[in-house]
Amino acid sequence: EDVRTRQTFDYQKQLLSEIHKWQSAPAMGVRGQATATICENSGETHCVPVGCPTLFISRSLNLGQTLNTKWQRVLTKLKRGEPLNLVFTLPAFSPATKVPLQLKHRDALGISLSNMAKGAKSSFWIQQMSYDRLNLQKWEREHGFKADLRTYHSVEDWTRDIAADTDLVISTRIHGGMAGVAAEIP
Numbered sequence: 001e002d003v004r005t006r007q008t009f010d011y012q013k014q015l016l017s018e019i020h021k022w023q024s025a026p027a028m029g030v031r032g033q034a035t036a037t038i039c040e041n042s043g044e045t046h047c048v049p050v051g052c053p054t055l056f057i058s059r060s061l062n063l064g065q066t067l068n069t070k071w072q073r074v075l076t077k078l079k080r081g082e083p084l085n086l087v088f089t090l091p092a093f094s095p096a097t098k099v100p101l102q103l104k105h106r107d108a109l110g111i112s113l114s115n116m117a118k119g120a121k122s123s124f125w126i127q128q129m130s131y132d133r134l135n136l137q138k139w140e141r142e143h144g145f146k147a148d149l150r151t152y153h154s155v156e157d158w159t160r161d162i163a164a165d166t167d168l169v170i171s172t173r174i175h176g177g178m179a180g181v182a183a184e185i186p
Contacts, residue, residue, distance in 0.1 A: 089176025
């Protein structure tokens with residue numbers, strides 16, 4: 001269905017209408033113009049496109065500029081052949097999976113991420129699930145490297161460690177990418 005004609009579901013219309021009753025100015029943040037158009041098609045004029053929600057996890061008023069500047073530094077280092085300080089999040093694959101496509105993707109990511117880690121100036125890996133350690137140990141054996149695996153119990157510790165000396169976050173999960181953005185690291 002075309003976004004130009006699509007509408008929200010009735011229960012969504014009811015929710016937006018209820019919120020609209022309490023707020024006269026446009027105040028419903030939506031991800032992009034497509035969603036705002038769907039709201040408008042449904043008779044709701046209070047939806048404002050604000051972009052990716054990840055942008056709201058940092059208090060920096062110059063987050064986009066900061067990320068771009070740091071990204072340019074990464075590109076400069078790569079052009080010079082300088083190794084990077086990397087942080088990795090492990091992909092969400094259960095070591096017990098028997099699904100052929102998941103096995104293929106897990107193994108391909110294992111090769112790619114392991115090679116990046118071996119070529120890095122420094123790196124650490126972030127554990128988010130109990131089985132992450134098993135996947136990483138498998139990659140260490142198969143690809144000949146030793147990983148620094150870290151587990152965090154607070155977002156503040158997680159983002160502090162990322163911000164300390166990291167050039168780039170390689171995230172295979174949304175929360176790892178969000179932690180990188182919160183730490184103002186591309």
